Each structure stands twice: as C-alpha cells, then as structure tokens.
Amino acid sequence: MRFAIPLLALLVGFPAVFSTTSRAAAPDDVLVMAKRIDDVISLDPAEVFEFTGAEVIANIYDRLVTFDVNDVSRLEGGAAASWDISADGRTYRFTMRPGMRFSSGNPVTARDAAWSLQRVIRLGLSPAFILAQFGLTPANVEARVRAEDAMTLVIETDRAYASTFLLYCLTAGVGSVIDRELVLAHEKDGDLGHQWLKQASAGSGPFSLTRWRANEYVILESDPGYWRGAPAMRRVILQHIAEPATQRLMLEKGDIDVARDLSPDQVGGLAELSDMRILHSPKGTLMYLGLNQKNPILAHPKVRKAFKHLVDYRGIGDHILRDRARVHQTIIPKGLFGALAETPYRFNLEHARKLLQEAGYEGGFAITMDASHGSLITEVAQALQSDFASAGIELEIIPGDEKQVLTKYRARNHDIFIGEWGVDYQDPHSNADAYASNPDNSDDARFRTLAWRNAWAIPRLSELTASAILTRDQGQRAALYEEIQRRVLVASPFVVMFQSVDLIVERSYVSGLVWGPGFDSNFYRDAVKHPHSGNR
Incomplete structure (x- = not known):
C-alpha cells in the first residue's frame, strides 16, 4: 500500500507526500x-x-x-x-462516417481504414x-482491400x-482504424510503425495513450473533440495491483474508484456498505485446461477423458x-448463437481411475x-492439484506472471x-476456429490456434x-457448430470448466462505465464521478 499512494500522486498531479493514513481520492x-495488467504485451491493434x-x-x-x-x-x-454487400456475397463496400478526426487532428478516411487492415496482414x-x-495475404491485400x-x-x-x-x-x-500519416512518421526499417505503436496510440477514439509502464500502469487522456462527444473523465488510469486484498484496501480508503479483481470473499464484506456498488457482468470468457499433445501421456485419449x-x-x-463464474463445458459461450448448454462431466474418481488403468497409468x-x-x-x-492427487496424478504447479505463462x-x-x-x-466461429481448427500442426505453422498450441x-x-463459415443459412450454421462442440467435448485435449462473470466494485459516486459481453467491450467514455455525492 505504501508504494501505491506516491505513484498515484505522481500520475494525477497531487503533492508527492502523504501520510499513510490520508485519503488520496483522485x-x-x-x-x-485497480486491475491486474501484467498480461499487456503491446498496444498495437495489429498485435x-x-x-x-x-x-x-x-x-x-x-x-x-x-x-x-x-x-x-x-x-x-x-x-x-x-455498408452494402454484393449479390455474390464477396464484395463489401463501406461508407466512412463523415467528420471524424484522429486525436492528431488528421481526418479519418477510407485510405486510413484500408491501410490499417492491410497493415494487419x-x-x-x-x-x-x-x-x-x-483469403487475404501480403501479396494480394492491397488489391483486395482498397479505398475507392x-x-x-x-x-x-x-x-x-x-x-x-x-462484419x-x-x-x-x-478492425481498428489507425492514423496512417502519424504511424508512418514513426516507421523504422519497414516495420510500419510497429515498434512505436506498441507503446503509443494513433486512434480516433475517446481516449489516447499517455503512457504505459509494464506491470505498473496505463494512463489514458481524453480527446475533447471526440465525434460522439467529449468524455467527462479527463484521464483514466489503470493501476496494476496484483493482490486483490490490496485492491480492496485501496478501494475502502478511497485511493481508487473501481476494483476489478476482488474475490467473492473480499466482495462479501462490501455488500452492506452504502458507498459501494457491486456489479456482475457475464462475459464470453471460458476457463479451461489445455493438455499438450506433444506429451505422450496426455496424448492418450483415455487420459484426456480421465x-x-x-x-x-x-x-x-x-x-x-462462486458468483465469478458458472459451470460451462462446451467451447462456445452462452450468449452466442449455436451455443450448447450440455454439461456431461462430473467429478467421478472411480471412472477416472478406470480410464487411467486402461491407458496403462494405474499408478498415476x-x-x-x-x-x-x-x-x-x-x-x-x-x-485441481488435490483432485488429481486422488487419482495418483502428481501435479506440479509452475506459477508465473501472465506474460510469462502465455509466452x-x-x-x-x-x-x-x-x-x-x-x-x-x-460470432461462434471465433471459438470454433480457436478450439476446433488446426490445418497445419507443424511448429512453424502460420495460424496458431488453441488446437495448434496443444498440438x-x-x-x-x-x-x-x-x-x-461458408454456410449462409443461420439455422444450418447453428447445427454445424453444435456438432463441432460435441466432437470437441468428447475427444479434445481441452477441459472447459467455467464461463466467467466479471465481478466489479465501484464507489457509489461512479456511474456510466459500460461492462459489455466481451473483454474488449468495457468502455470508459460515459464514466462520470459525482463530486457532491455524500458518500465521497
């Protein structure tokens, strides 16, 4: 806690010295x-x-x-x-929104949009x-994605x-539209501005990046000329606080306005406080196990099923x-069309032991x-370590920060x-493609889905x-995704366990934050802090 207040003071322009008992409300x-942000690797939309x-x-x-x-x-x-779509379904023509400008002041044009998509490829x-x-490749993308x-x-x-x-x-x-002129001004050795844009911004959204310091903070500044209207918040700060207990302490003291990573236990004690608001936001995020098929033990079908x-x-x-997730065992989350609600698996030690024995691993x-x-x-x-031990499986947990684990x-x-x-x-294909597609399993494959990651x-x-994705009838598409989910459910190296619910605690004087259905549909533009609230 002692480190957090001076850092916050520095970022929001407060005097740099506080007593450890003073409140440091922004x-x-x-x-x-307060949020864990140690997963941030880059802020370039192409990465x-x-x-x-x-x-x-x-x-x-x-x-x-x-x-x-x-x-x-x-x-x-x-x-x-x-936009409109041609009769043969292969040509999409988009009309850009007039009057939009990037934070640099440059106009947003179809040329910026085309270049942004080309740059991704x-x-x-x-x-x-x-x-x-x-079907877009570096060789054809300029011809197939273009500004008329x-x-x-x-x-x-x-x-x-x-x-x-x-769509x-x-x-x-x-699909983010990037300021072509600004980014190319920072291009080095033909990298299309990538190294610069990893830690900078060139957008037309409500905020621009002031600074990102890995495992410490992200600072965003508002754009008063944003086309939907200027945000009420001049600045938004995501402060990396890894420990939920510290997040709760900072929230109670008024050092932060919103806590993003509290556990159900920590939230329970706040429910009775009138100056706190507890929100539950269902997400299309799944918690799962990935069993690497390069490991010959895990590659055995009966071990996977065990x-x-x-x-x-x-x-x-x-x-x-508890209220941060619900049991979900299929690869398409509830909320998308075609999602199955089937949950056929239960903890069954006797059956798991039988499967391990049949696979030749009776001793674990x-x-x-x-x-x-x-x-x-x-x-x-x-x-899980305890559950697995009951079947003779000795599980060693290797901890790391998010970036290390993902790498x-x-x-x-x-x-x-x-x-x-x-x-x-x-769209259900987002997850179907991740879990149920691996056209090239070689180590140097171009497309590296979750199925590829687990070989x-x-x-x-x-x-x-x-x-x-080639089936234009929505009912037929849904039926295909149901079949895909059932195949993955039975035979895959994925143990899908839960669909997440974000648990967010806001101070009661905060309103207007949007907590959408995806991890990238949480929006700050309409956030407001009410200065005369009696709960401040």
Whole structure:
C-alpha cells in the first residue's frame, strides 16, 4: 500500500507526500481503476491479443463496425457509417462516417481504414488470422482491400461467407482504424510503425495513450473533440495491483474508484456498505485446461477423458469461483448463437481411475501445470492439484506472471495450461476456429490456434469448422457448430470448466462505465464521478 499512494500522486498531479493514513481520492475528472495488467504485451491493434490490451485499445480506436453491448445480434456502424454487400456475397463496400478526426487532428478516411487492415496482414502477428481467413495475404491485400475514394472502403473476399461473418470480424481489434500519416512518421526499417505503436496510440477514439509502464500502469487522456462527444473523465488510469486484498484496501480508503479483481470473499464484506456498488457482468470468457499433445501421456485419449472426470466442477464453482463464474463445458459461450448448454462431466474418481488403468497409468504419473499467480486461477489450480492427487496424478504447479505463462503456452512448451480464452468477435466461429481448427500442426505453422498450441492434429474437424463459415443459412450454421462442440467435448485435449462473470466494485459516486459481453467491450467514455455525492 505504501508504494501505491506516491505513484498515484505522481500520475494525477497531487503533492508527492502523504501520510499513510490520508485519503488520496483522485480529482473528479480522473478515474482510477485497480486491475491486474501484467498480461499487456503491446498496444498495437495489429498485435494485441490479451484481455487488458484489448480493453485499452477499444477505448483508443474506433473500429469499422461495432455491436449493441446489450444485444450482440445487432450490428452497428463505427468508423464506417454504413455498408452494402454484393449479390455474390464477396464484395463489401463501406461508407466512412463523415467528420471524424484522429486525436492528431488528421481526418479519418477510407485510405486510413484500408491501410490499417492491410497493415494487419502485412505484419502477420497473432490476431492477423482473423482477417487472413478471408483469403487475404501480403501479396494480394492491397488489391483486395482498397479505398475507392476518401469515403469508400472496399473489401473483396475469396469466397462467399456467412453474411455477417466479416462484419463481426471487423468488430475485433484488427478492425481498428489507425492514423496512417502519424504511424508512418514513426516507421523504422519497414516495420510500419510497429515498434512505436506498441507503446503509443494513433486512434480516433475517446481516449489516447499517455503512457504505459509494464506491470505498473496505463494512463489514458481524453480527446475533447471526440465525434460522439467529449468524455467527462479527463484521464483514466489503470493501476496494476496484483493482490486483490490490496485492491480492496485501496478501494475502502478511497485511493481508487473501481476494483476489478476482488474475490467473492473480499466482495462479501462490501455488500452492506452504502458507498459501494457491486456489479456482475457475464462475459464470453471460458476457463479451461489445455493438455499438450506433444506429451505422450496426455496424448492418450483415455487420459484426456480421465482429466475431464477429475475436475470437481460444482465444488470449485460453489466454494472458489462462486458468483465469478458458472459451470460451462462446451467451447462456445452462452450468449452466442449455436451455443450448447450440455454439461456431461462430473467429478467421478472411480471412472477416472478406470480410464487411467486402461491407458496403462494405474499408478498415476507426474505432470506440470502453468498458471498465472495472484489470481483466482491459482486457487483453482490448487484445487485441481488435490483432485488429481486422488487419482495418483502428481501435479506440479509452475506459477508465473501472465506474460510469462502465455509466452510459454504460445511456444507449446507446457504440459498443462490453465487459463482463460475470450471470443475475439461475437460470432461462434471465433471459438470454433480457436478450439476446433488446426490445418497445419507443424511448429512453424502460420495460424496458431488453441488446437495448434496443444498440438492437436485434427484435419477432418478443421475442414468441418471451415465449412461452417461458408454456410449462409443461420439455422444450418447453428447445427454445424453444435456438432463441432460435441466432437470437441468428447475427444479434445481441452477441459472447459467455467464461463466467467466479471465481478466489479465501484464507489457509489461512479456511474456510466459500460461492462459489455466481451473483454474488449468495457468502455470508459460515459464514466462520470459525482463530486457532491455524500458518500465521497
């Protein structure tokens, strides 16, 4: 706690010295949130693929298309005011919203939008597959994604896809429109400004990045000329506080306005306080185990199935996660069309032991699990360690910060990974493609899905998954996704356990924050702090 107040004082311009008992409430136009932000690797929209980074850039950039956070089936215009689709389903023509400007003052044009999408493909970083699945490559992207004039963007796909599929993909971070002139002014060695944009911003959204310091804070400044109206908050600060207990203490003392990572136990004591508001925001984020198929033990089908019976879903849900998650065992989260609510697995030690015996591991085995420390995931991992031990499985938990754990996972160097995965866009293919597609299982594969990370070679299932996005009838698409989910449920190296619910505690004088259905649909623009509240 002693380190946090001087840092906060420095960031919001307070005098640098406080007594340890003084309150350090931020000014009425500065919003301070405590959150774990150690997953941030980059803030370049062409690279961001982590929860916190995605949330941050969603408040910096306008995307071409967006959706109603209360009804994800309703698509809405973002930087593109409108669009039409050709009769053959392969050409999309977007009309840009007039009068928009970047934070630099440069106008937002179709040329910026085309270059932003081209840049994603040319850089070829983690989220590039979202656009590459439409047949876009570095060789053809300039021809297929182009500006007809300053206000008209054209995208040509290689095939006719489900009518809304491309539109939903453009609601993802890769659909962010970037200030081409500003970014190219910082280009080095042909990197399209990537190194600069990792720690800078060039958007037209309600905020711009002032500073990001890894594992410490992100500071955003408002744009008074934002086209939807100037935010009430002049500044928003995400302060990295890894320990939930410290977040609660800072919240109670008034040092922060919002706590993002409190456990159910910590929230319980705040429920009776009139100056706190407890919010539950269901998310399309799944907690799961990934069993690396490079490990010959985990590659045995009966071992995989045994793990699905060695999770005490109800016990972990009731006693650890409680109102922060609900049991969910299929790969498409509740809230998206085609999602299955089937939960066939229960903790069944006898059956798990039988499966292990049939696989030749009656005496059990030793295995490791990578888990990010300082979070509820750690508590879940410890509960699993106990559950697995009952079947003779000696589990060693390897803790690390989020960045370390993810880097190791993405290199396929884990045994078991425990973590969360959220949808990149509000279409079931986002998760179907991640869990049930791996067209190239080689170490140097271009597309590195979750199935790839866990070395699950599934050529036939990959073909079925690919076919779902070419099916234009919504009912037929839903049926295909149901079949895909059932196949993954039975045979995959994934043990999907829970769908998350964000537990947020705001001081009662805060209002207007939007907590949407995805990790990148939490918005700060309408946040307000009421200076005359009696609870301050």
